[in-house]
Amino acid sequence: MGCVQSGTCKPPFSDTITVLELNASIDPNPTTVDESSDVVLRYRTPYFRASAQVLVPPVLKKEIWTIGWIQACNQMDFYNHYGNEGLSSWELPALRSGRVPALSDSDGVSYPWYGSTSEIYTVVGPTRRETRLTVSMNDNFHPSVTWSVPIATMGSPAQLTGIRRHQCFTTWLVARHEASGEMTLLRTLRWKVRLRIDVDPQRPLGQRARLLEPLLQDQPLVLPSNEPLPTSALTPPNANHAQMLMWRPSNAPPIMVIPPRYTHTP
Template sequence: ACNYMYLENDYEQRGSSYWEFHPLKSGRRQLMNDSDGRMYPFYSVTQSVHTIRVGHHWKTNKELQIKDYFHPSVVWELPYSGRVRLTDIHRQQQFLIWLVAVRHRRRGVLTEAQSPADEVHVLKKIRWDYNLRMKVDSHLPVGERVRWFTEYQSEPPQVSEPDEAHLPEESTKAPHCNAAQSLIWYPRDPDRYQRILVPPKQIIVPWSQWVREMLGSKSRRRKPAETAEIRWSPYLVQ
């Protein structure tokens, strides 16, 4: 789950576009499910899952892995704002991961919709963060534009005992991060308006309320056809 995100693309100090999660920005949720949306609510079912079949087993060690790939969409210049060019990228994110054991009450493998009879036991909680800064020169040829780059973690991943026996409900609910994210242009000129560059695919409040909470109380925007309001999610691990 993601509990904090700051992702800014700066364009020549004329303004910035931000990838944002409305549920976090509005304070309506403290966590966002960070699964890929296909194996809800889990992050993946390949290297991060190990299945133990019923029967006798020798004691052994199993290594599980979770990989995070950072590849957001970004444009080199903005034609509607005087063709200003990208100069900086700044990313800060914080994550929580839970190591869990799932006991299946019936035959089957880990699937998108879990059986209500399945038991989920939280074993460990892992907290980690990621920070990235990048400066680019958009006037140079593609492949040579990155002029300075750094990435770091403010501290090593922290592994601790879970605070509670069950997964936090917010970490398992829809929408997941990819569906809730939006890309919004915020000009520094107070006489110019914000622009929704990439609308969210799913929202948890009516569209008019989403616009007010993201862009201000006086903002009005037409709802995109690809944006759907969701009231509840069937993907919930008990």
């Protein structure tokens, strides 16, 4: 375990918070492809799931502790290829430029937590007995990719020829003392999603796309020691709000199709 801010001593109580059980996995099934729409190709990746059982000793003082999951995106390569026309790309400008090492993957409301339901548990002191709690989370991707280039007019022919995706995440199990805001890292996980889909736009709808790899995703890693929590993993914007869609034609300057909802300010 360790503190988020180096040089800051942990309160002795945080040393006694114990992780009794930790499970992390990605469902052992392939990405599914959906061609039911004549406008977009949809796919759904298997779920990443994490669950932890934590033991919190009696809280003798009038204080509040929150135990939960924080997740950040470390890398996002997400390209949709349209043959000789070019490619579209969902991008995180602050991550792509190296201005931040990671971006929050919060739900956009419950910063810094990944979510506010099963993802966190709050212990309100004083308590006479120890608290045994479970916090869990899951994550997957279900995007829509246009058959025609993203700046095409309605009714344009299908030109999508392939999808390539490689996205990496760090997920922390954290205890936070609410009065001070101090965080203690209990566990650190790393996981990723890779994807390669080939598309033949000349084939009939329903017969165009083929998942090439992987059939099964790599399983998450529980790191032997905790990694630091960067500030950009704790504060807005989250990855969904910071991403933008670019169209990068083969023989012309790139075009921003969908701007980010929020921009990162260091």
